[in-house]
Amino acid sequence: MRVVVTGATGFVGRQLVPLLADAGAELLLVGRQPQRIAQLFPGLAVCGYDAIKRQGAGFDLLVHLAVVNNDADEPAETFFEVNVRQLLEVAGSARRAGIGRFVNVSSVHALDPGNAGPYAQSKREAARLLADMEGIETQTVYLPAVYGDRWSGALSFLNRLPRWLARPAFRLLAALKPTVHVSRLAAFLIEPAVQREEETVLSDGQGRNLTYRVLRRAIDLGFVAAVTVLLGWAMLLVWVLVRIQSSGPGIFAQKRVGRNGEVFTCYKFRTMKTGTVQAGTHEVSGEAITDIGRFLRRTKLDELPQVWNILRNEMSLVGPRPCLPVQRQLVEARRRRGVLKLKPGITGLAQVNDIDMSDPERLARWDARYGALQSLLLDLRIILATARGRGRGDRTAG
Known part of the structure; x- marks a missing residue:
């Protein structure tokens, strides 16, 4: 499988890219600073956004992780510029490159209609416009708090605890709010048998908690x-x-x-x-x-x-x-x-x-x-x- 990934330098991207590579996917990493991406992931192909049409030709999937996150101290215009307009531009580039599938990764914050923050509003608008795009299969995947080998965001304090204490503390926190291991996202992206819908919410669930x-x-x-x-x-x-x-x-x-x-x-x-x-x-x-x-x-x-x-x-x-x-x-x-x-x-x-x-x-x-x-x-x-x-x-x- 050939996969284009934007936003690979963020927490989710740094956890996801090695999993996709280990699964045998051929990767093209896209960002505003290709040199920085190359330093983080030596040996993988990189390019800027303007080169997606040329270098992404023939790829199967584009995973869009680039985002202004909900905790960013930015004006509302910046959220809509990146989370809506840039997303649609990248989706358009993917369509012109002949990439068959476009997956927009969002947070579950956007699913709450009562959340009027600029992140949630911009991501809801992006998902709505993306669903109307023709000529490419589009899908928005919603994630709760993501973790991998390490924790981030509100859970980052767990990284400072000894493992014997961090794991039970995490299970308690996961009982309070949903979480998802990044491996579930990787499996979802590369598993051909997974049912695809315009809206998908991935999480660990509570069955084993x-x-x-x-x-x-x-x-x-x-x-x-x-x-x-x-x-x-x-x-x-x-x-x-x-x-x-x-x-x-x-x-x-x-x-x-x-x-x-x-x-x-x-x-x-x-x-x-x-x-x-x-x-x-x-x-x-x-x-x-x-x-x-x-x-x-x-x-x-x-x-x-x-x-x-x-x-x-x-x-x-x-x-x-x-x-x-x-x-x-x-x-x-x-x-x-x-x-x-x-x-x-x-x-x-x-x-x-x-x-x-x-x-x-x-x-x-x-x-x-x-x-x-x-x-x-x-x-x-x-x-x-x-x-x-x-x-x-x-x-x-x-």
Whole structure:
């Protein structure tokens, strides 16, 4: 594989280039100071930006790392000059050189619509314009805190600690916020079987982080205990009111698709009339919802019986909302993106952003984003957003 890399002198570039070289890639390193690049990477081909069309002809991929980072003390104009205009110029040069694929590397800061900083705004604008470019395959890859043999940025203090202390400290910090080892980026770039989408978030995930798993389970069990002790009387009252208002059981039991695609029984207070068709909420008429059901769904009190599912470790407080087995399109979209590896939750990132099951592909993309960004701080943000009333849940058909 023949790969052009811009911004190779930055932290990510210095970690990434040796991995690509070790994997057998032929490299061309591009920057404003080719001599400095040559000193850092002796033996590798280098050139300036104006030579990409000539020296990059026939290469397979251009990885764009050159950027003004979010911690740079620069005016907004500089961010847009480098992160937008220069990026588009480099992409245009890659297209003219016949390079087939262009990968723009960004930070997950740009995924937060509430982040109005010049870095996030410029990177969002660059990704939007890049997606509209024709004549070359383009893709934006979003990374959380990147590390390799060393740590950088807010994690750089770990380099000064002894290894026996630095590693457990890093696992704790990685439980709080997502991280990614640079080798994952290298593998993503050179692995031909990787599914390519316009937006991809790479991270280590939390599957192997014992610290995260233990703390998350403790939070779940704490929630179960709090609901049982503080709201047990309210749950009993809701059950009585549901039974009084309409015929049928107070608790609604329904089969849902859980972790690894396994089907489990999910429990909720019944909000719809008995005999309503088993389908996604967006496919059910609003007339099927009872009067008290509207209140329960609006306040999310209908979800409280799922503390039993949390106690059984079938669900968590935060995670992708479990769907019905008959929602095959959503199940398949989640399977393709690895979402089914996650434990489903009572609330989730998609839900607090008003994304329901009516658009399976979009929902699966947001669920995959949550899986990549999963961390204790993100979980806390989702819990607080849910408590403040964000997200209206699945809407009915009418």
